[in-house]
Amino acid sequence: MTSTQEDQHGARSQRSQEADKPHRRKREKTYSCDECGKNFSGAGHLKAHKLIHSGIKAYSCELCGKSFTHAGSLKTHKLIHSGIKAYSCELCGKSFTQPQGLKSHQLSHSGIKAYSCELCGKSFKTVGHLYRHQRIHSGFKPYSCDQCGKTFSCSENLQLHQVVHTGIKPYSCDICGKTFRWLLSRNNHVRIHTKNDVYCCDQCGKLFVRYKDLERHMFTHTEERPYKCDLCDKAFKDPHSLKSHQQIHTRKKLYKCSYCEV
Structure with a gap:
């Protein structure tokens, strides 16, 4: 057999192997949830979702x-x-319990937010975060608490809320013993002790784990009240206090008890 014939034979053989491979095209999502409209490619996935x-x-x-x-x-x-936490970021060393957590975290280093909302223009790093955000515009809250009836747009927020009803605070600080309902709250608290990634007030030395909390605190060191109510003569140091005050004029009662109708 000549080299040309061998090449042709090899090419035909390779094509045959490719033809024998299973079809890898993504399956169409033909199964739809009649509760929330989410689509799935298989009946099993739909059943699990329901x-x-x-x-x-x-x-x-x-x-x-x-x-x-x-x-x-x-x-x-x-x-x-x-x-x-077996999954560690090569760029900053932060570790995660799941590979999905590491994958989502790595997007923060790229700075890329490829998914944007058509209604408000806000952009997100993952399509999952975009879908979660879009429920805000729709007002659709399919997840309800069986204890108090409060509804949520995503299951994660419902799960976080339900911890409140258990009264359990499983996460404790190894340094001072303070307990927390959520792991994130405990981790934020520990930063106060370690002084890692904290923001310090240059006026009084008080520490904060979030920059926006430091910004709000700084108003306590000034006598200026630049935020004035347009319905009365009252003035406030920060916009949050003004917003809370204005609810008095609108007579809106935004906060409802989880256990009764008050």
Whole structure:
């Protein structure tokens, strides 16, 4: 066989192998949830999704009492209690319990926000964050708390809210013993002790974990009240106080008790 024939034979063989490979084109999402309209490529995925709307959470964490609709979600949650963070960022060293957490974090270094909202123009790093944001415009809140009836636009916010009803504070500070309902709150608190990534007031030395909290605090060191109410003569040091005051004029009662109608 000549080299040309060998090449042709090899090319035909390669084409045959490619033809034998399974078709990798993405499946169409033909299964739609009649509760929220979300689409899925398979009936199994739709069935698993519908458990969210049922409110049934059969899988409970024995360490903190948090419950989940899927066994996989409980398994992922338990990694938080283990303290194992096997996925580390090569750029800053921050570690995560799940690969998805690392992948989302790495986008923060790129600065790229490729997904933008058509209604308000706000941009996001992931399509998931965009979808979550778009529910604000729709007003659609399909997730409700079975304890108080409060509704939420995403399941994550519902899960965070439900911890309030348990009264459990599983996350404690190793330095002072203070306990917290959420891991993020504990981690933010610890920064006060370690003085890592904190903001210090140059007037009194008070520390803050968020820059916007420092900005709000700085108003306490000035006598100026630049924020004036256009409905009365009252003036305030910061915009948040003015906004709270103006609710008196509108007679809106924005905060409702979770346990009664007051």
